[in-house]
Amino acid sequence: MSRRAKMFAVLPTFLTLGNAACGFGAVTFAAKVGPTSAGGNELFIAAMLIFLAMLFDVLDGSAARWTKQVSDFGAQLDSLCDAVSFGVAPAFLMLQFVKHEYSFGQLPTLETYYHPRLLWVIAVLFVLCAVLRLARFNVETDEEDTHESFSGLPSPAAAGTVASFPIAMSGLRDLAADNDAIAQHVAEWMIPAVRLALPMITFAVACLMVSRIRYPHVFSQLFSGQRNRQHVLQLVFTMAAVFLVREMAVPLILCYFAFAAPLRIAWKEVVQRRLYKSPRV
Numbered sequence: 025m026s027r028r029a030k031m032f033a034v035l036p037t038f039l040t041l042g043n044a045a046c047g048f049g050a051v052t053f054a055a056k057v058g059p060t061s062a063g064g065n066e067l068f069i070a071a072m073l074i075f076l077a078m079l080f081d082v083l084d085g086s087a088a089r090w091t092k093q094v095s096d097f098g099a100q101l102d103s104l105c106d107a108v109s110f111g112v113a114p115a116f117l118m119l120q121f122v123k124h125e126y127s128f129g130q131l132p133t134l135e136t137y138y139h140p141r142l143l144w145v146i147a148v149l150f151v152l153c154a155v156l157r158l159a160r161f162n163v164e165t166d167e168e169d170t171h172e173s174f175s176g177l178p179s180p181a182a183a184g185t186v187a188s189f190p191i192a193m194s195g196l197r198d199l200a201a202d203n204d205a206i207a208q209h210v211a212e213w214m215i216p217a218v219r220l221a222l223p224m225i226t227f228a229v230a231c232l233m234v235s236r237i238r239y240p241h242v243f244s245q246l247f248s249g250q251r252n253r254q255h256v257l258q259l260v261f262t263m264a265a266v267f268l269v270r271e272m273a274v275p276l277i278l279c280y281f282a283f284a285a286p287l288r289i290a291w292k293e294v295v296q297r298r299l300y301k302s303p304r305v
Contacts, residue, residue: 036093039084040101046077047109050187054113054120067124068194070117071187077109078180103158110183111154115147118226121190122219138223146223150186150230154179157233174239177232177282181239185229185282188275189222195272229282237285 052058054070062069084102088094122143157179164175196214 036084036088036098039080039087040105043077043080044105044108046073047113049073050113051116054117067121067190071190074113074183074187078184081180103162106158106179107155110179111151114183114186115150118186118222119143119147137220143223146227150226153230153233172241176235177229177239179233181281182229182233185278186226188278189218192272192275232282239285
């Protein structure tokens, strides 16, 4: 084995370990055993730490390629840290988010809809699918891979989709505290709806991680110069969504990324099946 393959890449390694530290921090804040009191914003901070872990995950790979310090050690370390930040942390955050009490109006609590054992099974399934997704990525990816697309939903995108809902909830809580009666009414109905949707979305993105659906490498397309008209339009609509709905734009954008491809495939299957069954003239 060459000396380069055994190299301990300092900068990429520290960035990767920063990913793991953020994942562990997300778990501790969600469990309310963090280093300091967050004043009721523990779930928001935990979600933000998962997004910070996503940033570290992007930077460590870029730093490794930039410094020409790509190694098997770095690839294995990256997967181990990703299992914490994008597997364990979002699953635990989902459990804490669902059981967190939001006292607005006389709406039924989420426990009416989900049994605790079902929620636990969904969380475990998410962790297992994330680990399988990371292991498959290591086996199927080599140094000459262009990284233009992924087979299956990437684990950071799945984790970000789950973590985006506590961030959106922060905006809904501010909306509920508004003096506008209409805003308060919207928030009172949106808060339980978001809590109801998150376990189902967690289950869905877990299944998409181990699927064979192709997903684009967004970071590579944005910064490698491979932009076309569709990419520009998507960027414009993304900026408009952020401006209009603020915190709610985060889950909307990530859910679009996660579910647009499978819905597009399902729609094509339905259309082709109808065309095949329709009588020919």
